Amino acid sequence: MPSHALITGASSGIGLALAEALARRGRNLILVARQRPALECIAAELTQRFAVQVLFRVCDLSQPVQLSGLLHELEQGDLHIDLLVNNAGVGTYGALVAQDWSDEQRLIELNMLALTRLCHAIGTVMAGQGSGQILNVASVAAFQPGPWMSSYYASKAYVLHLSEGLREELKEYGVKVSVLCPGPTRSAFFRNARMELGALQDSKLMSAEEVALITVRALDKNRALIIPGWRNRLLTIAPRFLPRWLVRRMAGRIIRRVSLAS
Ligand SMILES: NC(=O)c1ccc[n+]([C@@H]2O[C@H](COP(=O)([O-])OP(=O)(O)OC[C@H]3O[C@@H](n4cnc5c(N)ncnc54)[C@H](OP(=O)(O)O)[C@@H]3O)[C@@H](O)[C@H]2O)c1
Known part of the structure; x- marks a missing residue:
């Protein structure tokens, strides 16, 4: 039975770049997102360019009924998933x-509930088989509170801590768990969150392709924590050396400088 990497949120941004980086290495893929036309196009292109099997499933992961349907199909099917990438957020x-x-409910359902349910369902199968790998996508936002994006920052802190906990739990079952914490990256994320990045120059953003390349290399080495780029690593370390009141005040000021897109 051929193995597949299942990637959520593979229709754009970091998920799409990860799909391409994995296909380039000869991995078969199952892409999950809501936009059928985008998934169809990407699946056809990756299949043609890299001669791998690329399946896709249209699913709104923030809808528990749709997620149940996807999990049921995966349970019944004869697909073997050896890498789960929980990227959609x-x-x-x-x-x-x-x-x-x-x-807010959609954010909580997608960023935390769906991710945890996929870790539980696919992690259980992997643990039974004694092998497999899970990559959860958090953010540098996971390391501090984020006034004016409070629920997003909190959801990423959840993903970081869940992933680190699971890494220890699943080690004895032969399942590897890593967590990716990108910093600001060029993608549709900001537009979808209705943010205008006036203060952040485009040149300061990493490309999704760069993030993906660093990530697949780090997965080979089974790194626990993947933080692409020295600037981003600094962002995650600095809050440890500053008083919490100062961290939340500074974070609030920086996030507030971003303006709402019309
Ligand atoms: N960009 C950044 O600066 C940045 C920084 C740190 C962390 N991250 C994290 O990186 C991950 C990917 O974000 P991105 O920057 O690549 O943003 P993006 O380009 O907006 O990609 C988000 C992906 O998630 C999918 N998605 C959204 N809602 C969904 C839902 N309800 N059900 C299924 N799929 C859904 C989208 O596809 P459909 O619209 O087709 O569903 C898309 O493929 C997120 O977890 C984000 O929090 C991003």
């Missing part, structure tokens, strides 16, 4: 009390 920008609850 969204952000919201502005004070929590100013957000529509439906957007």
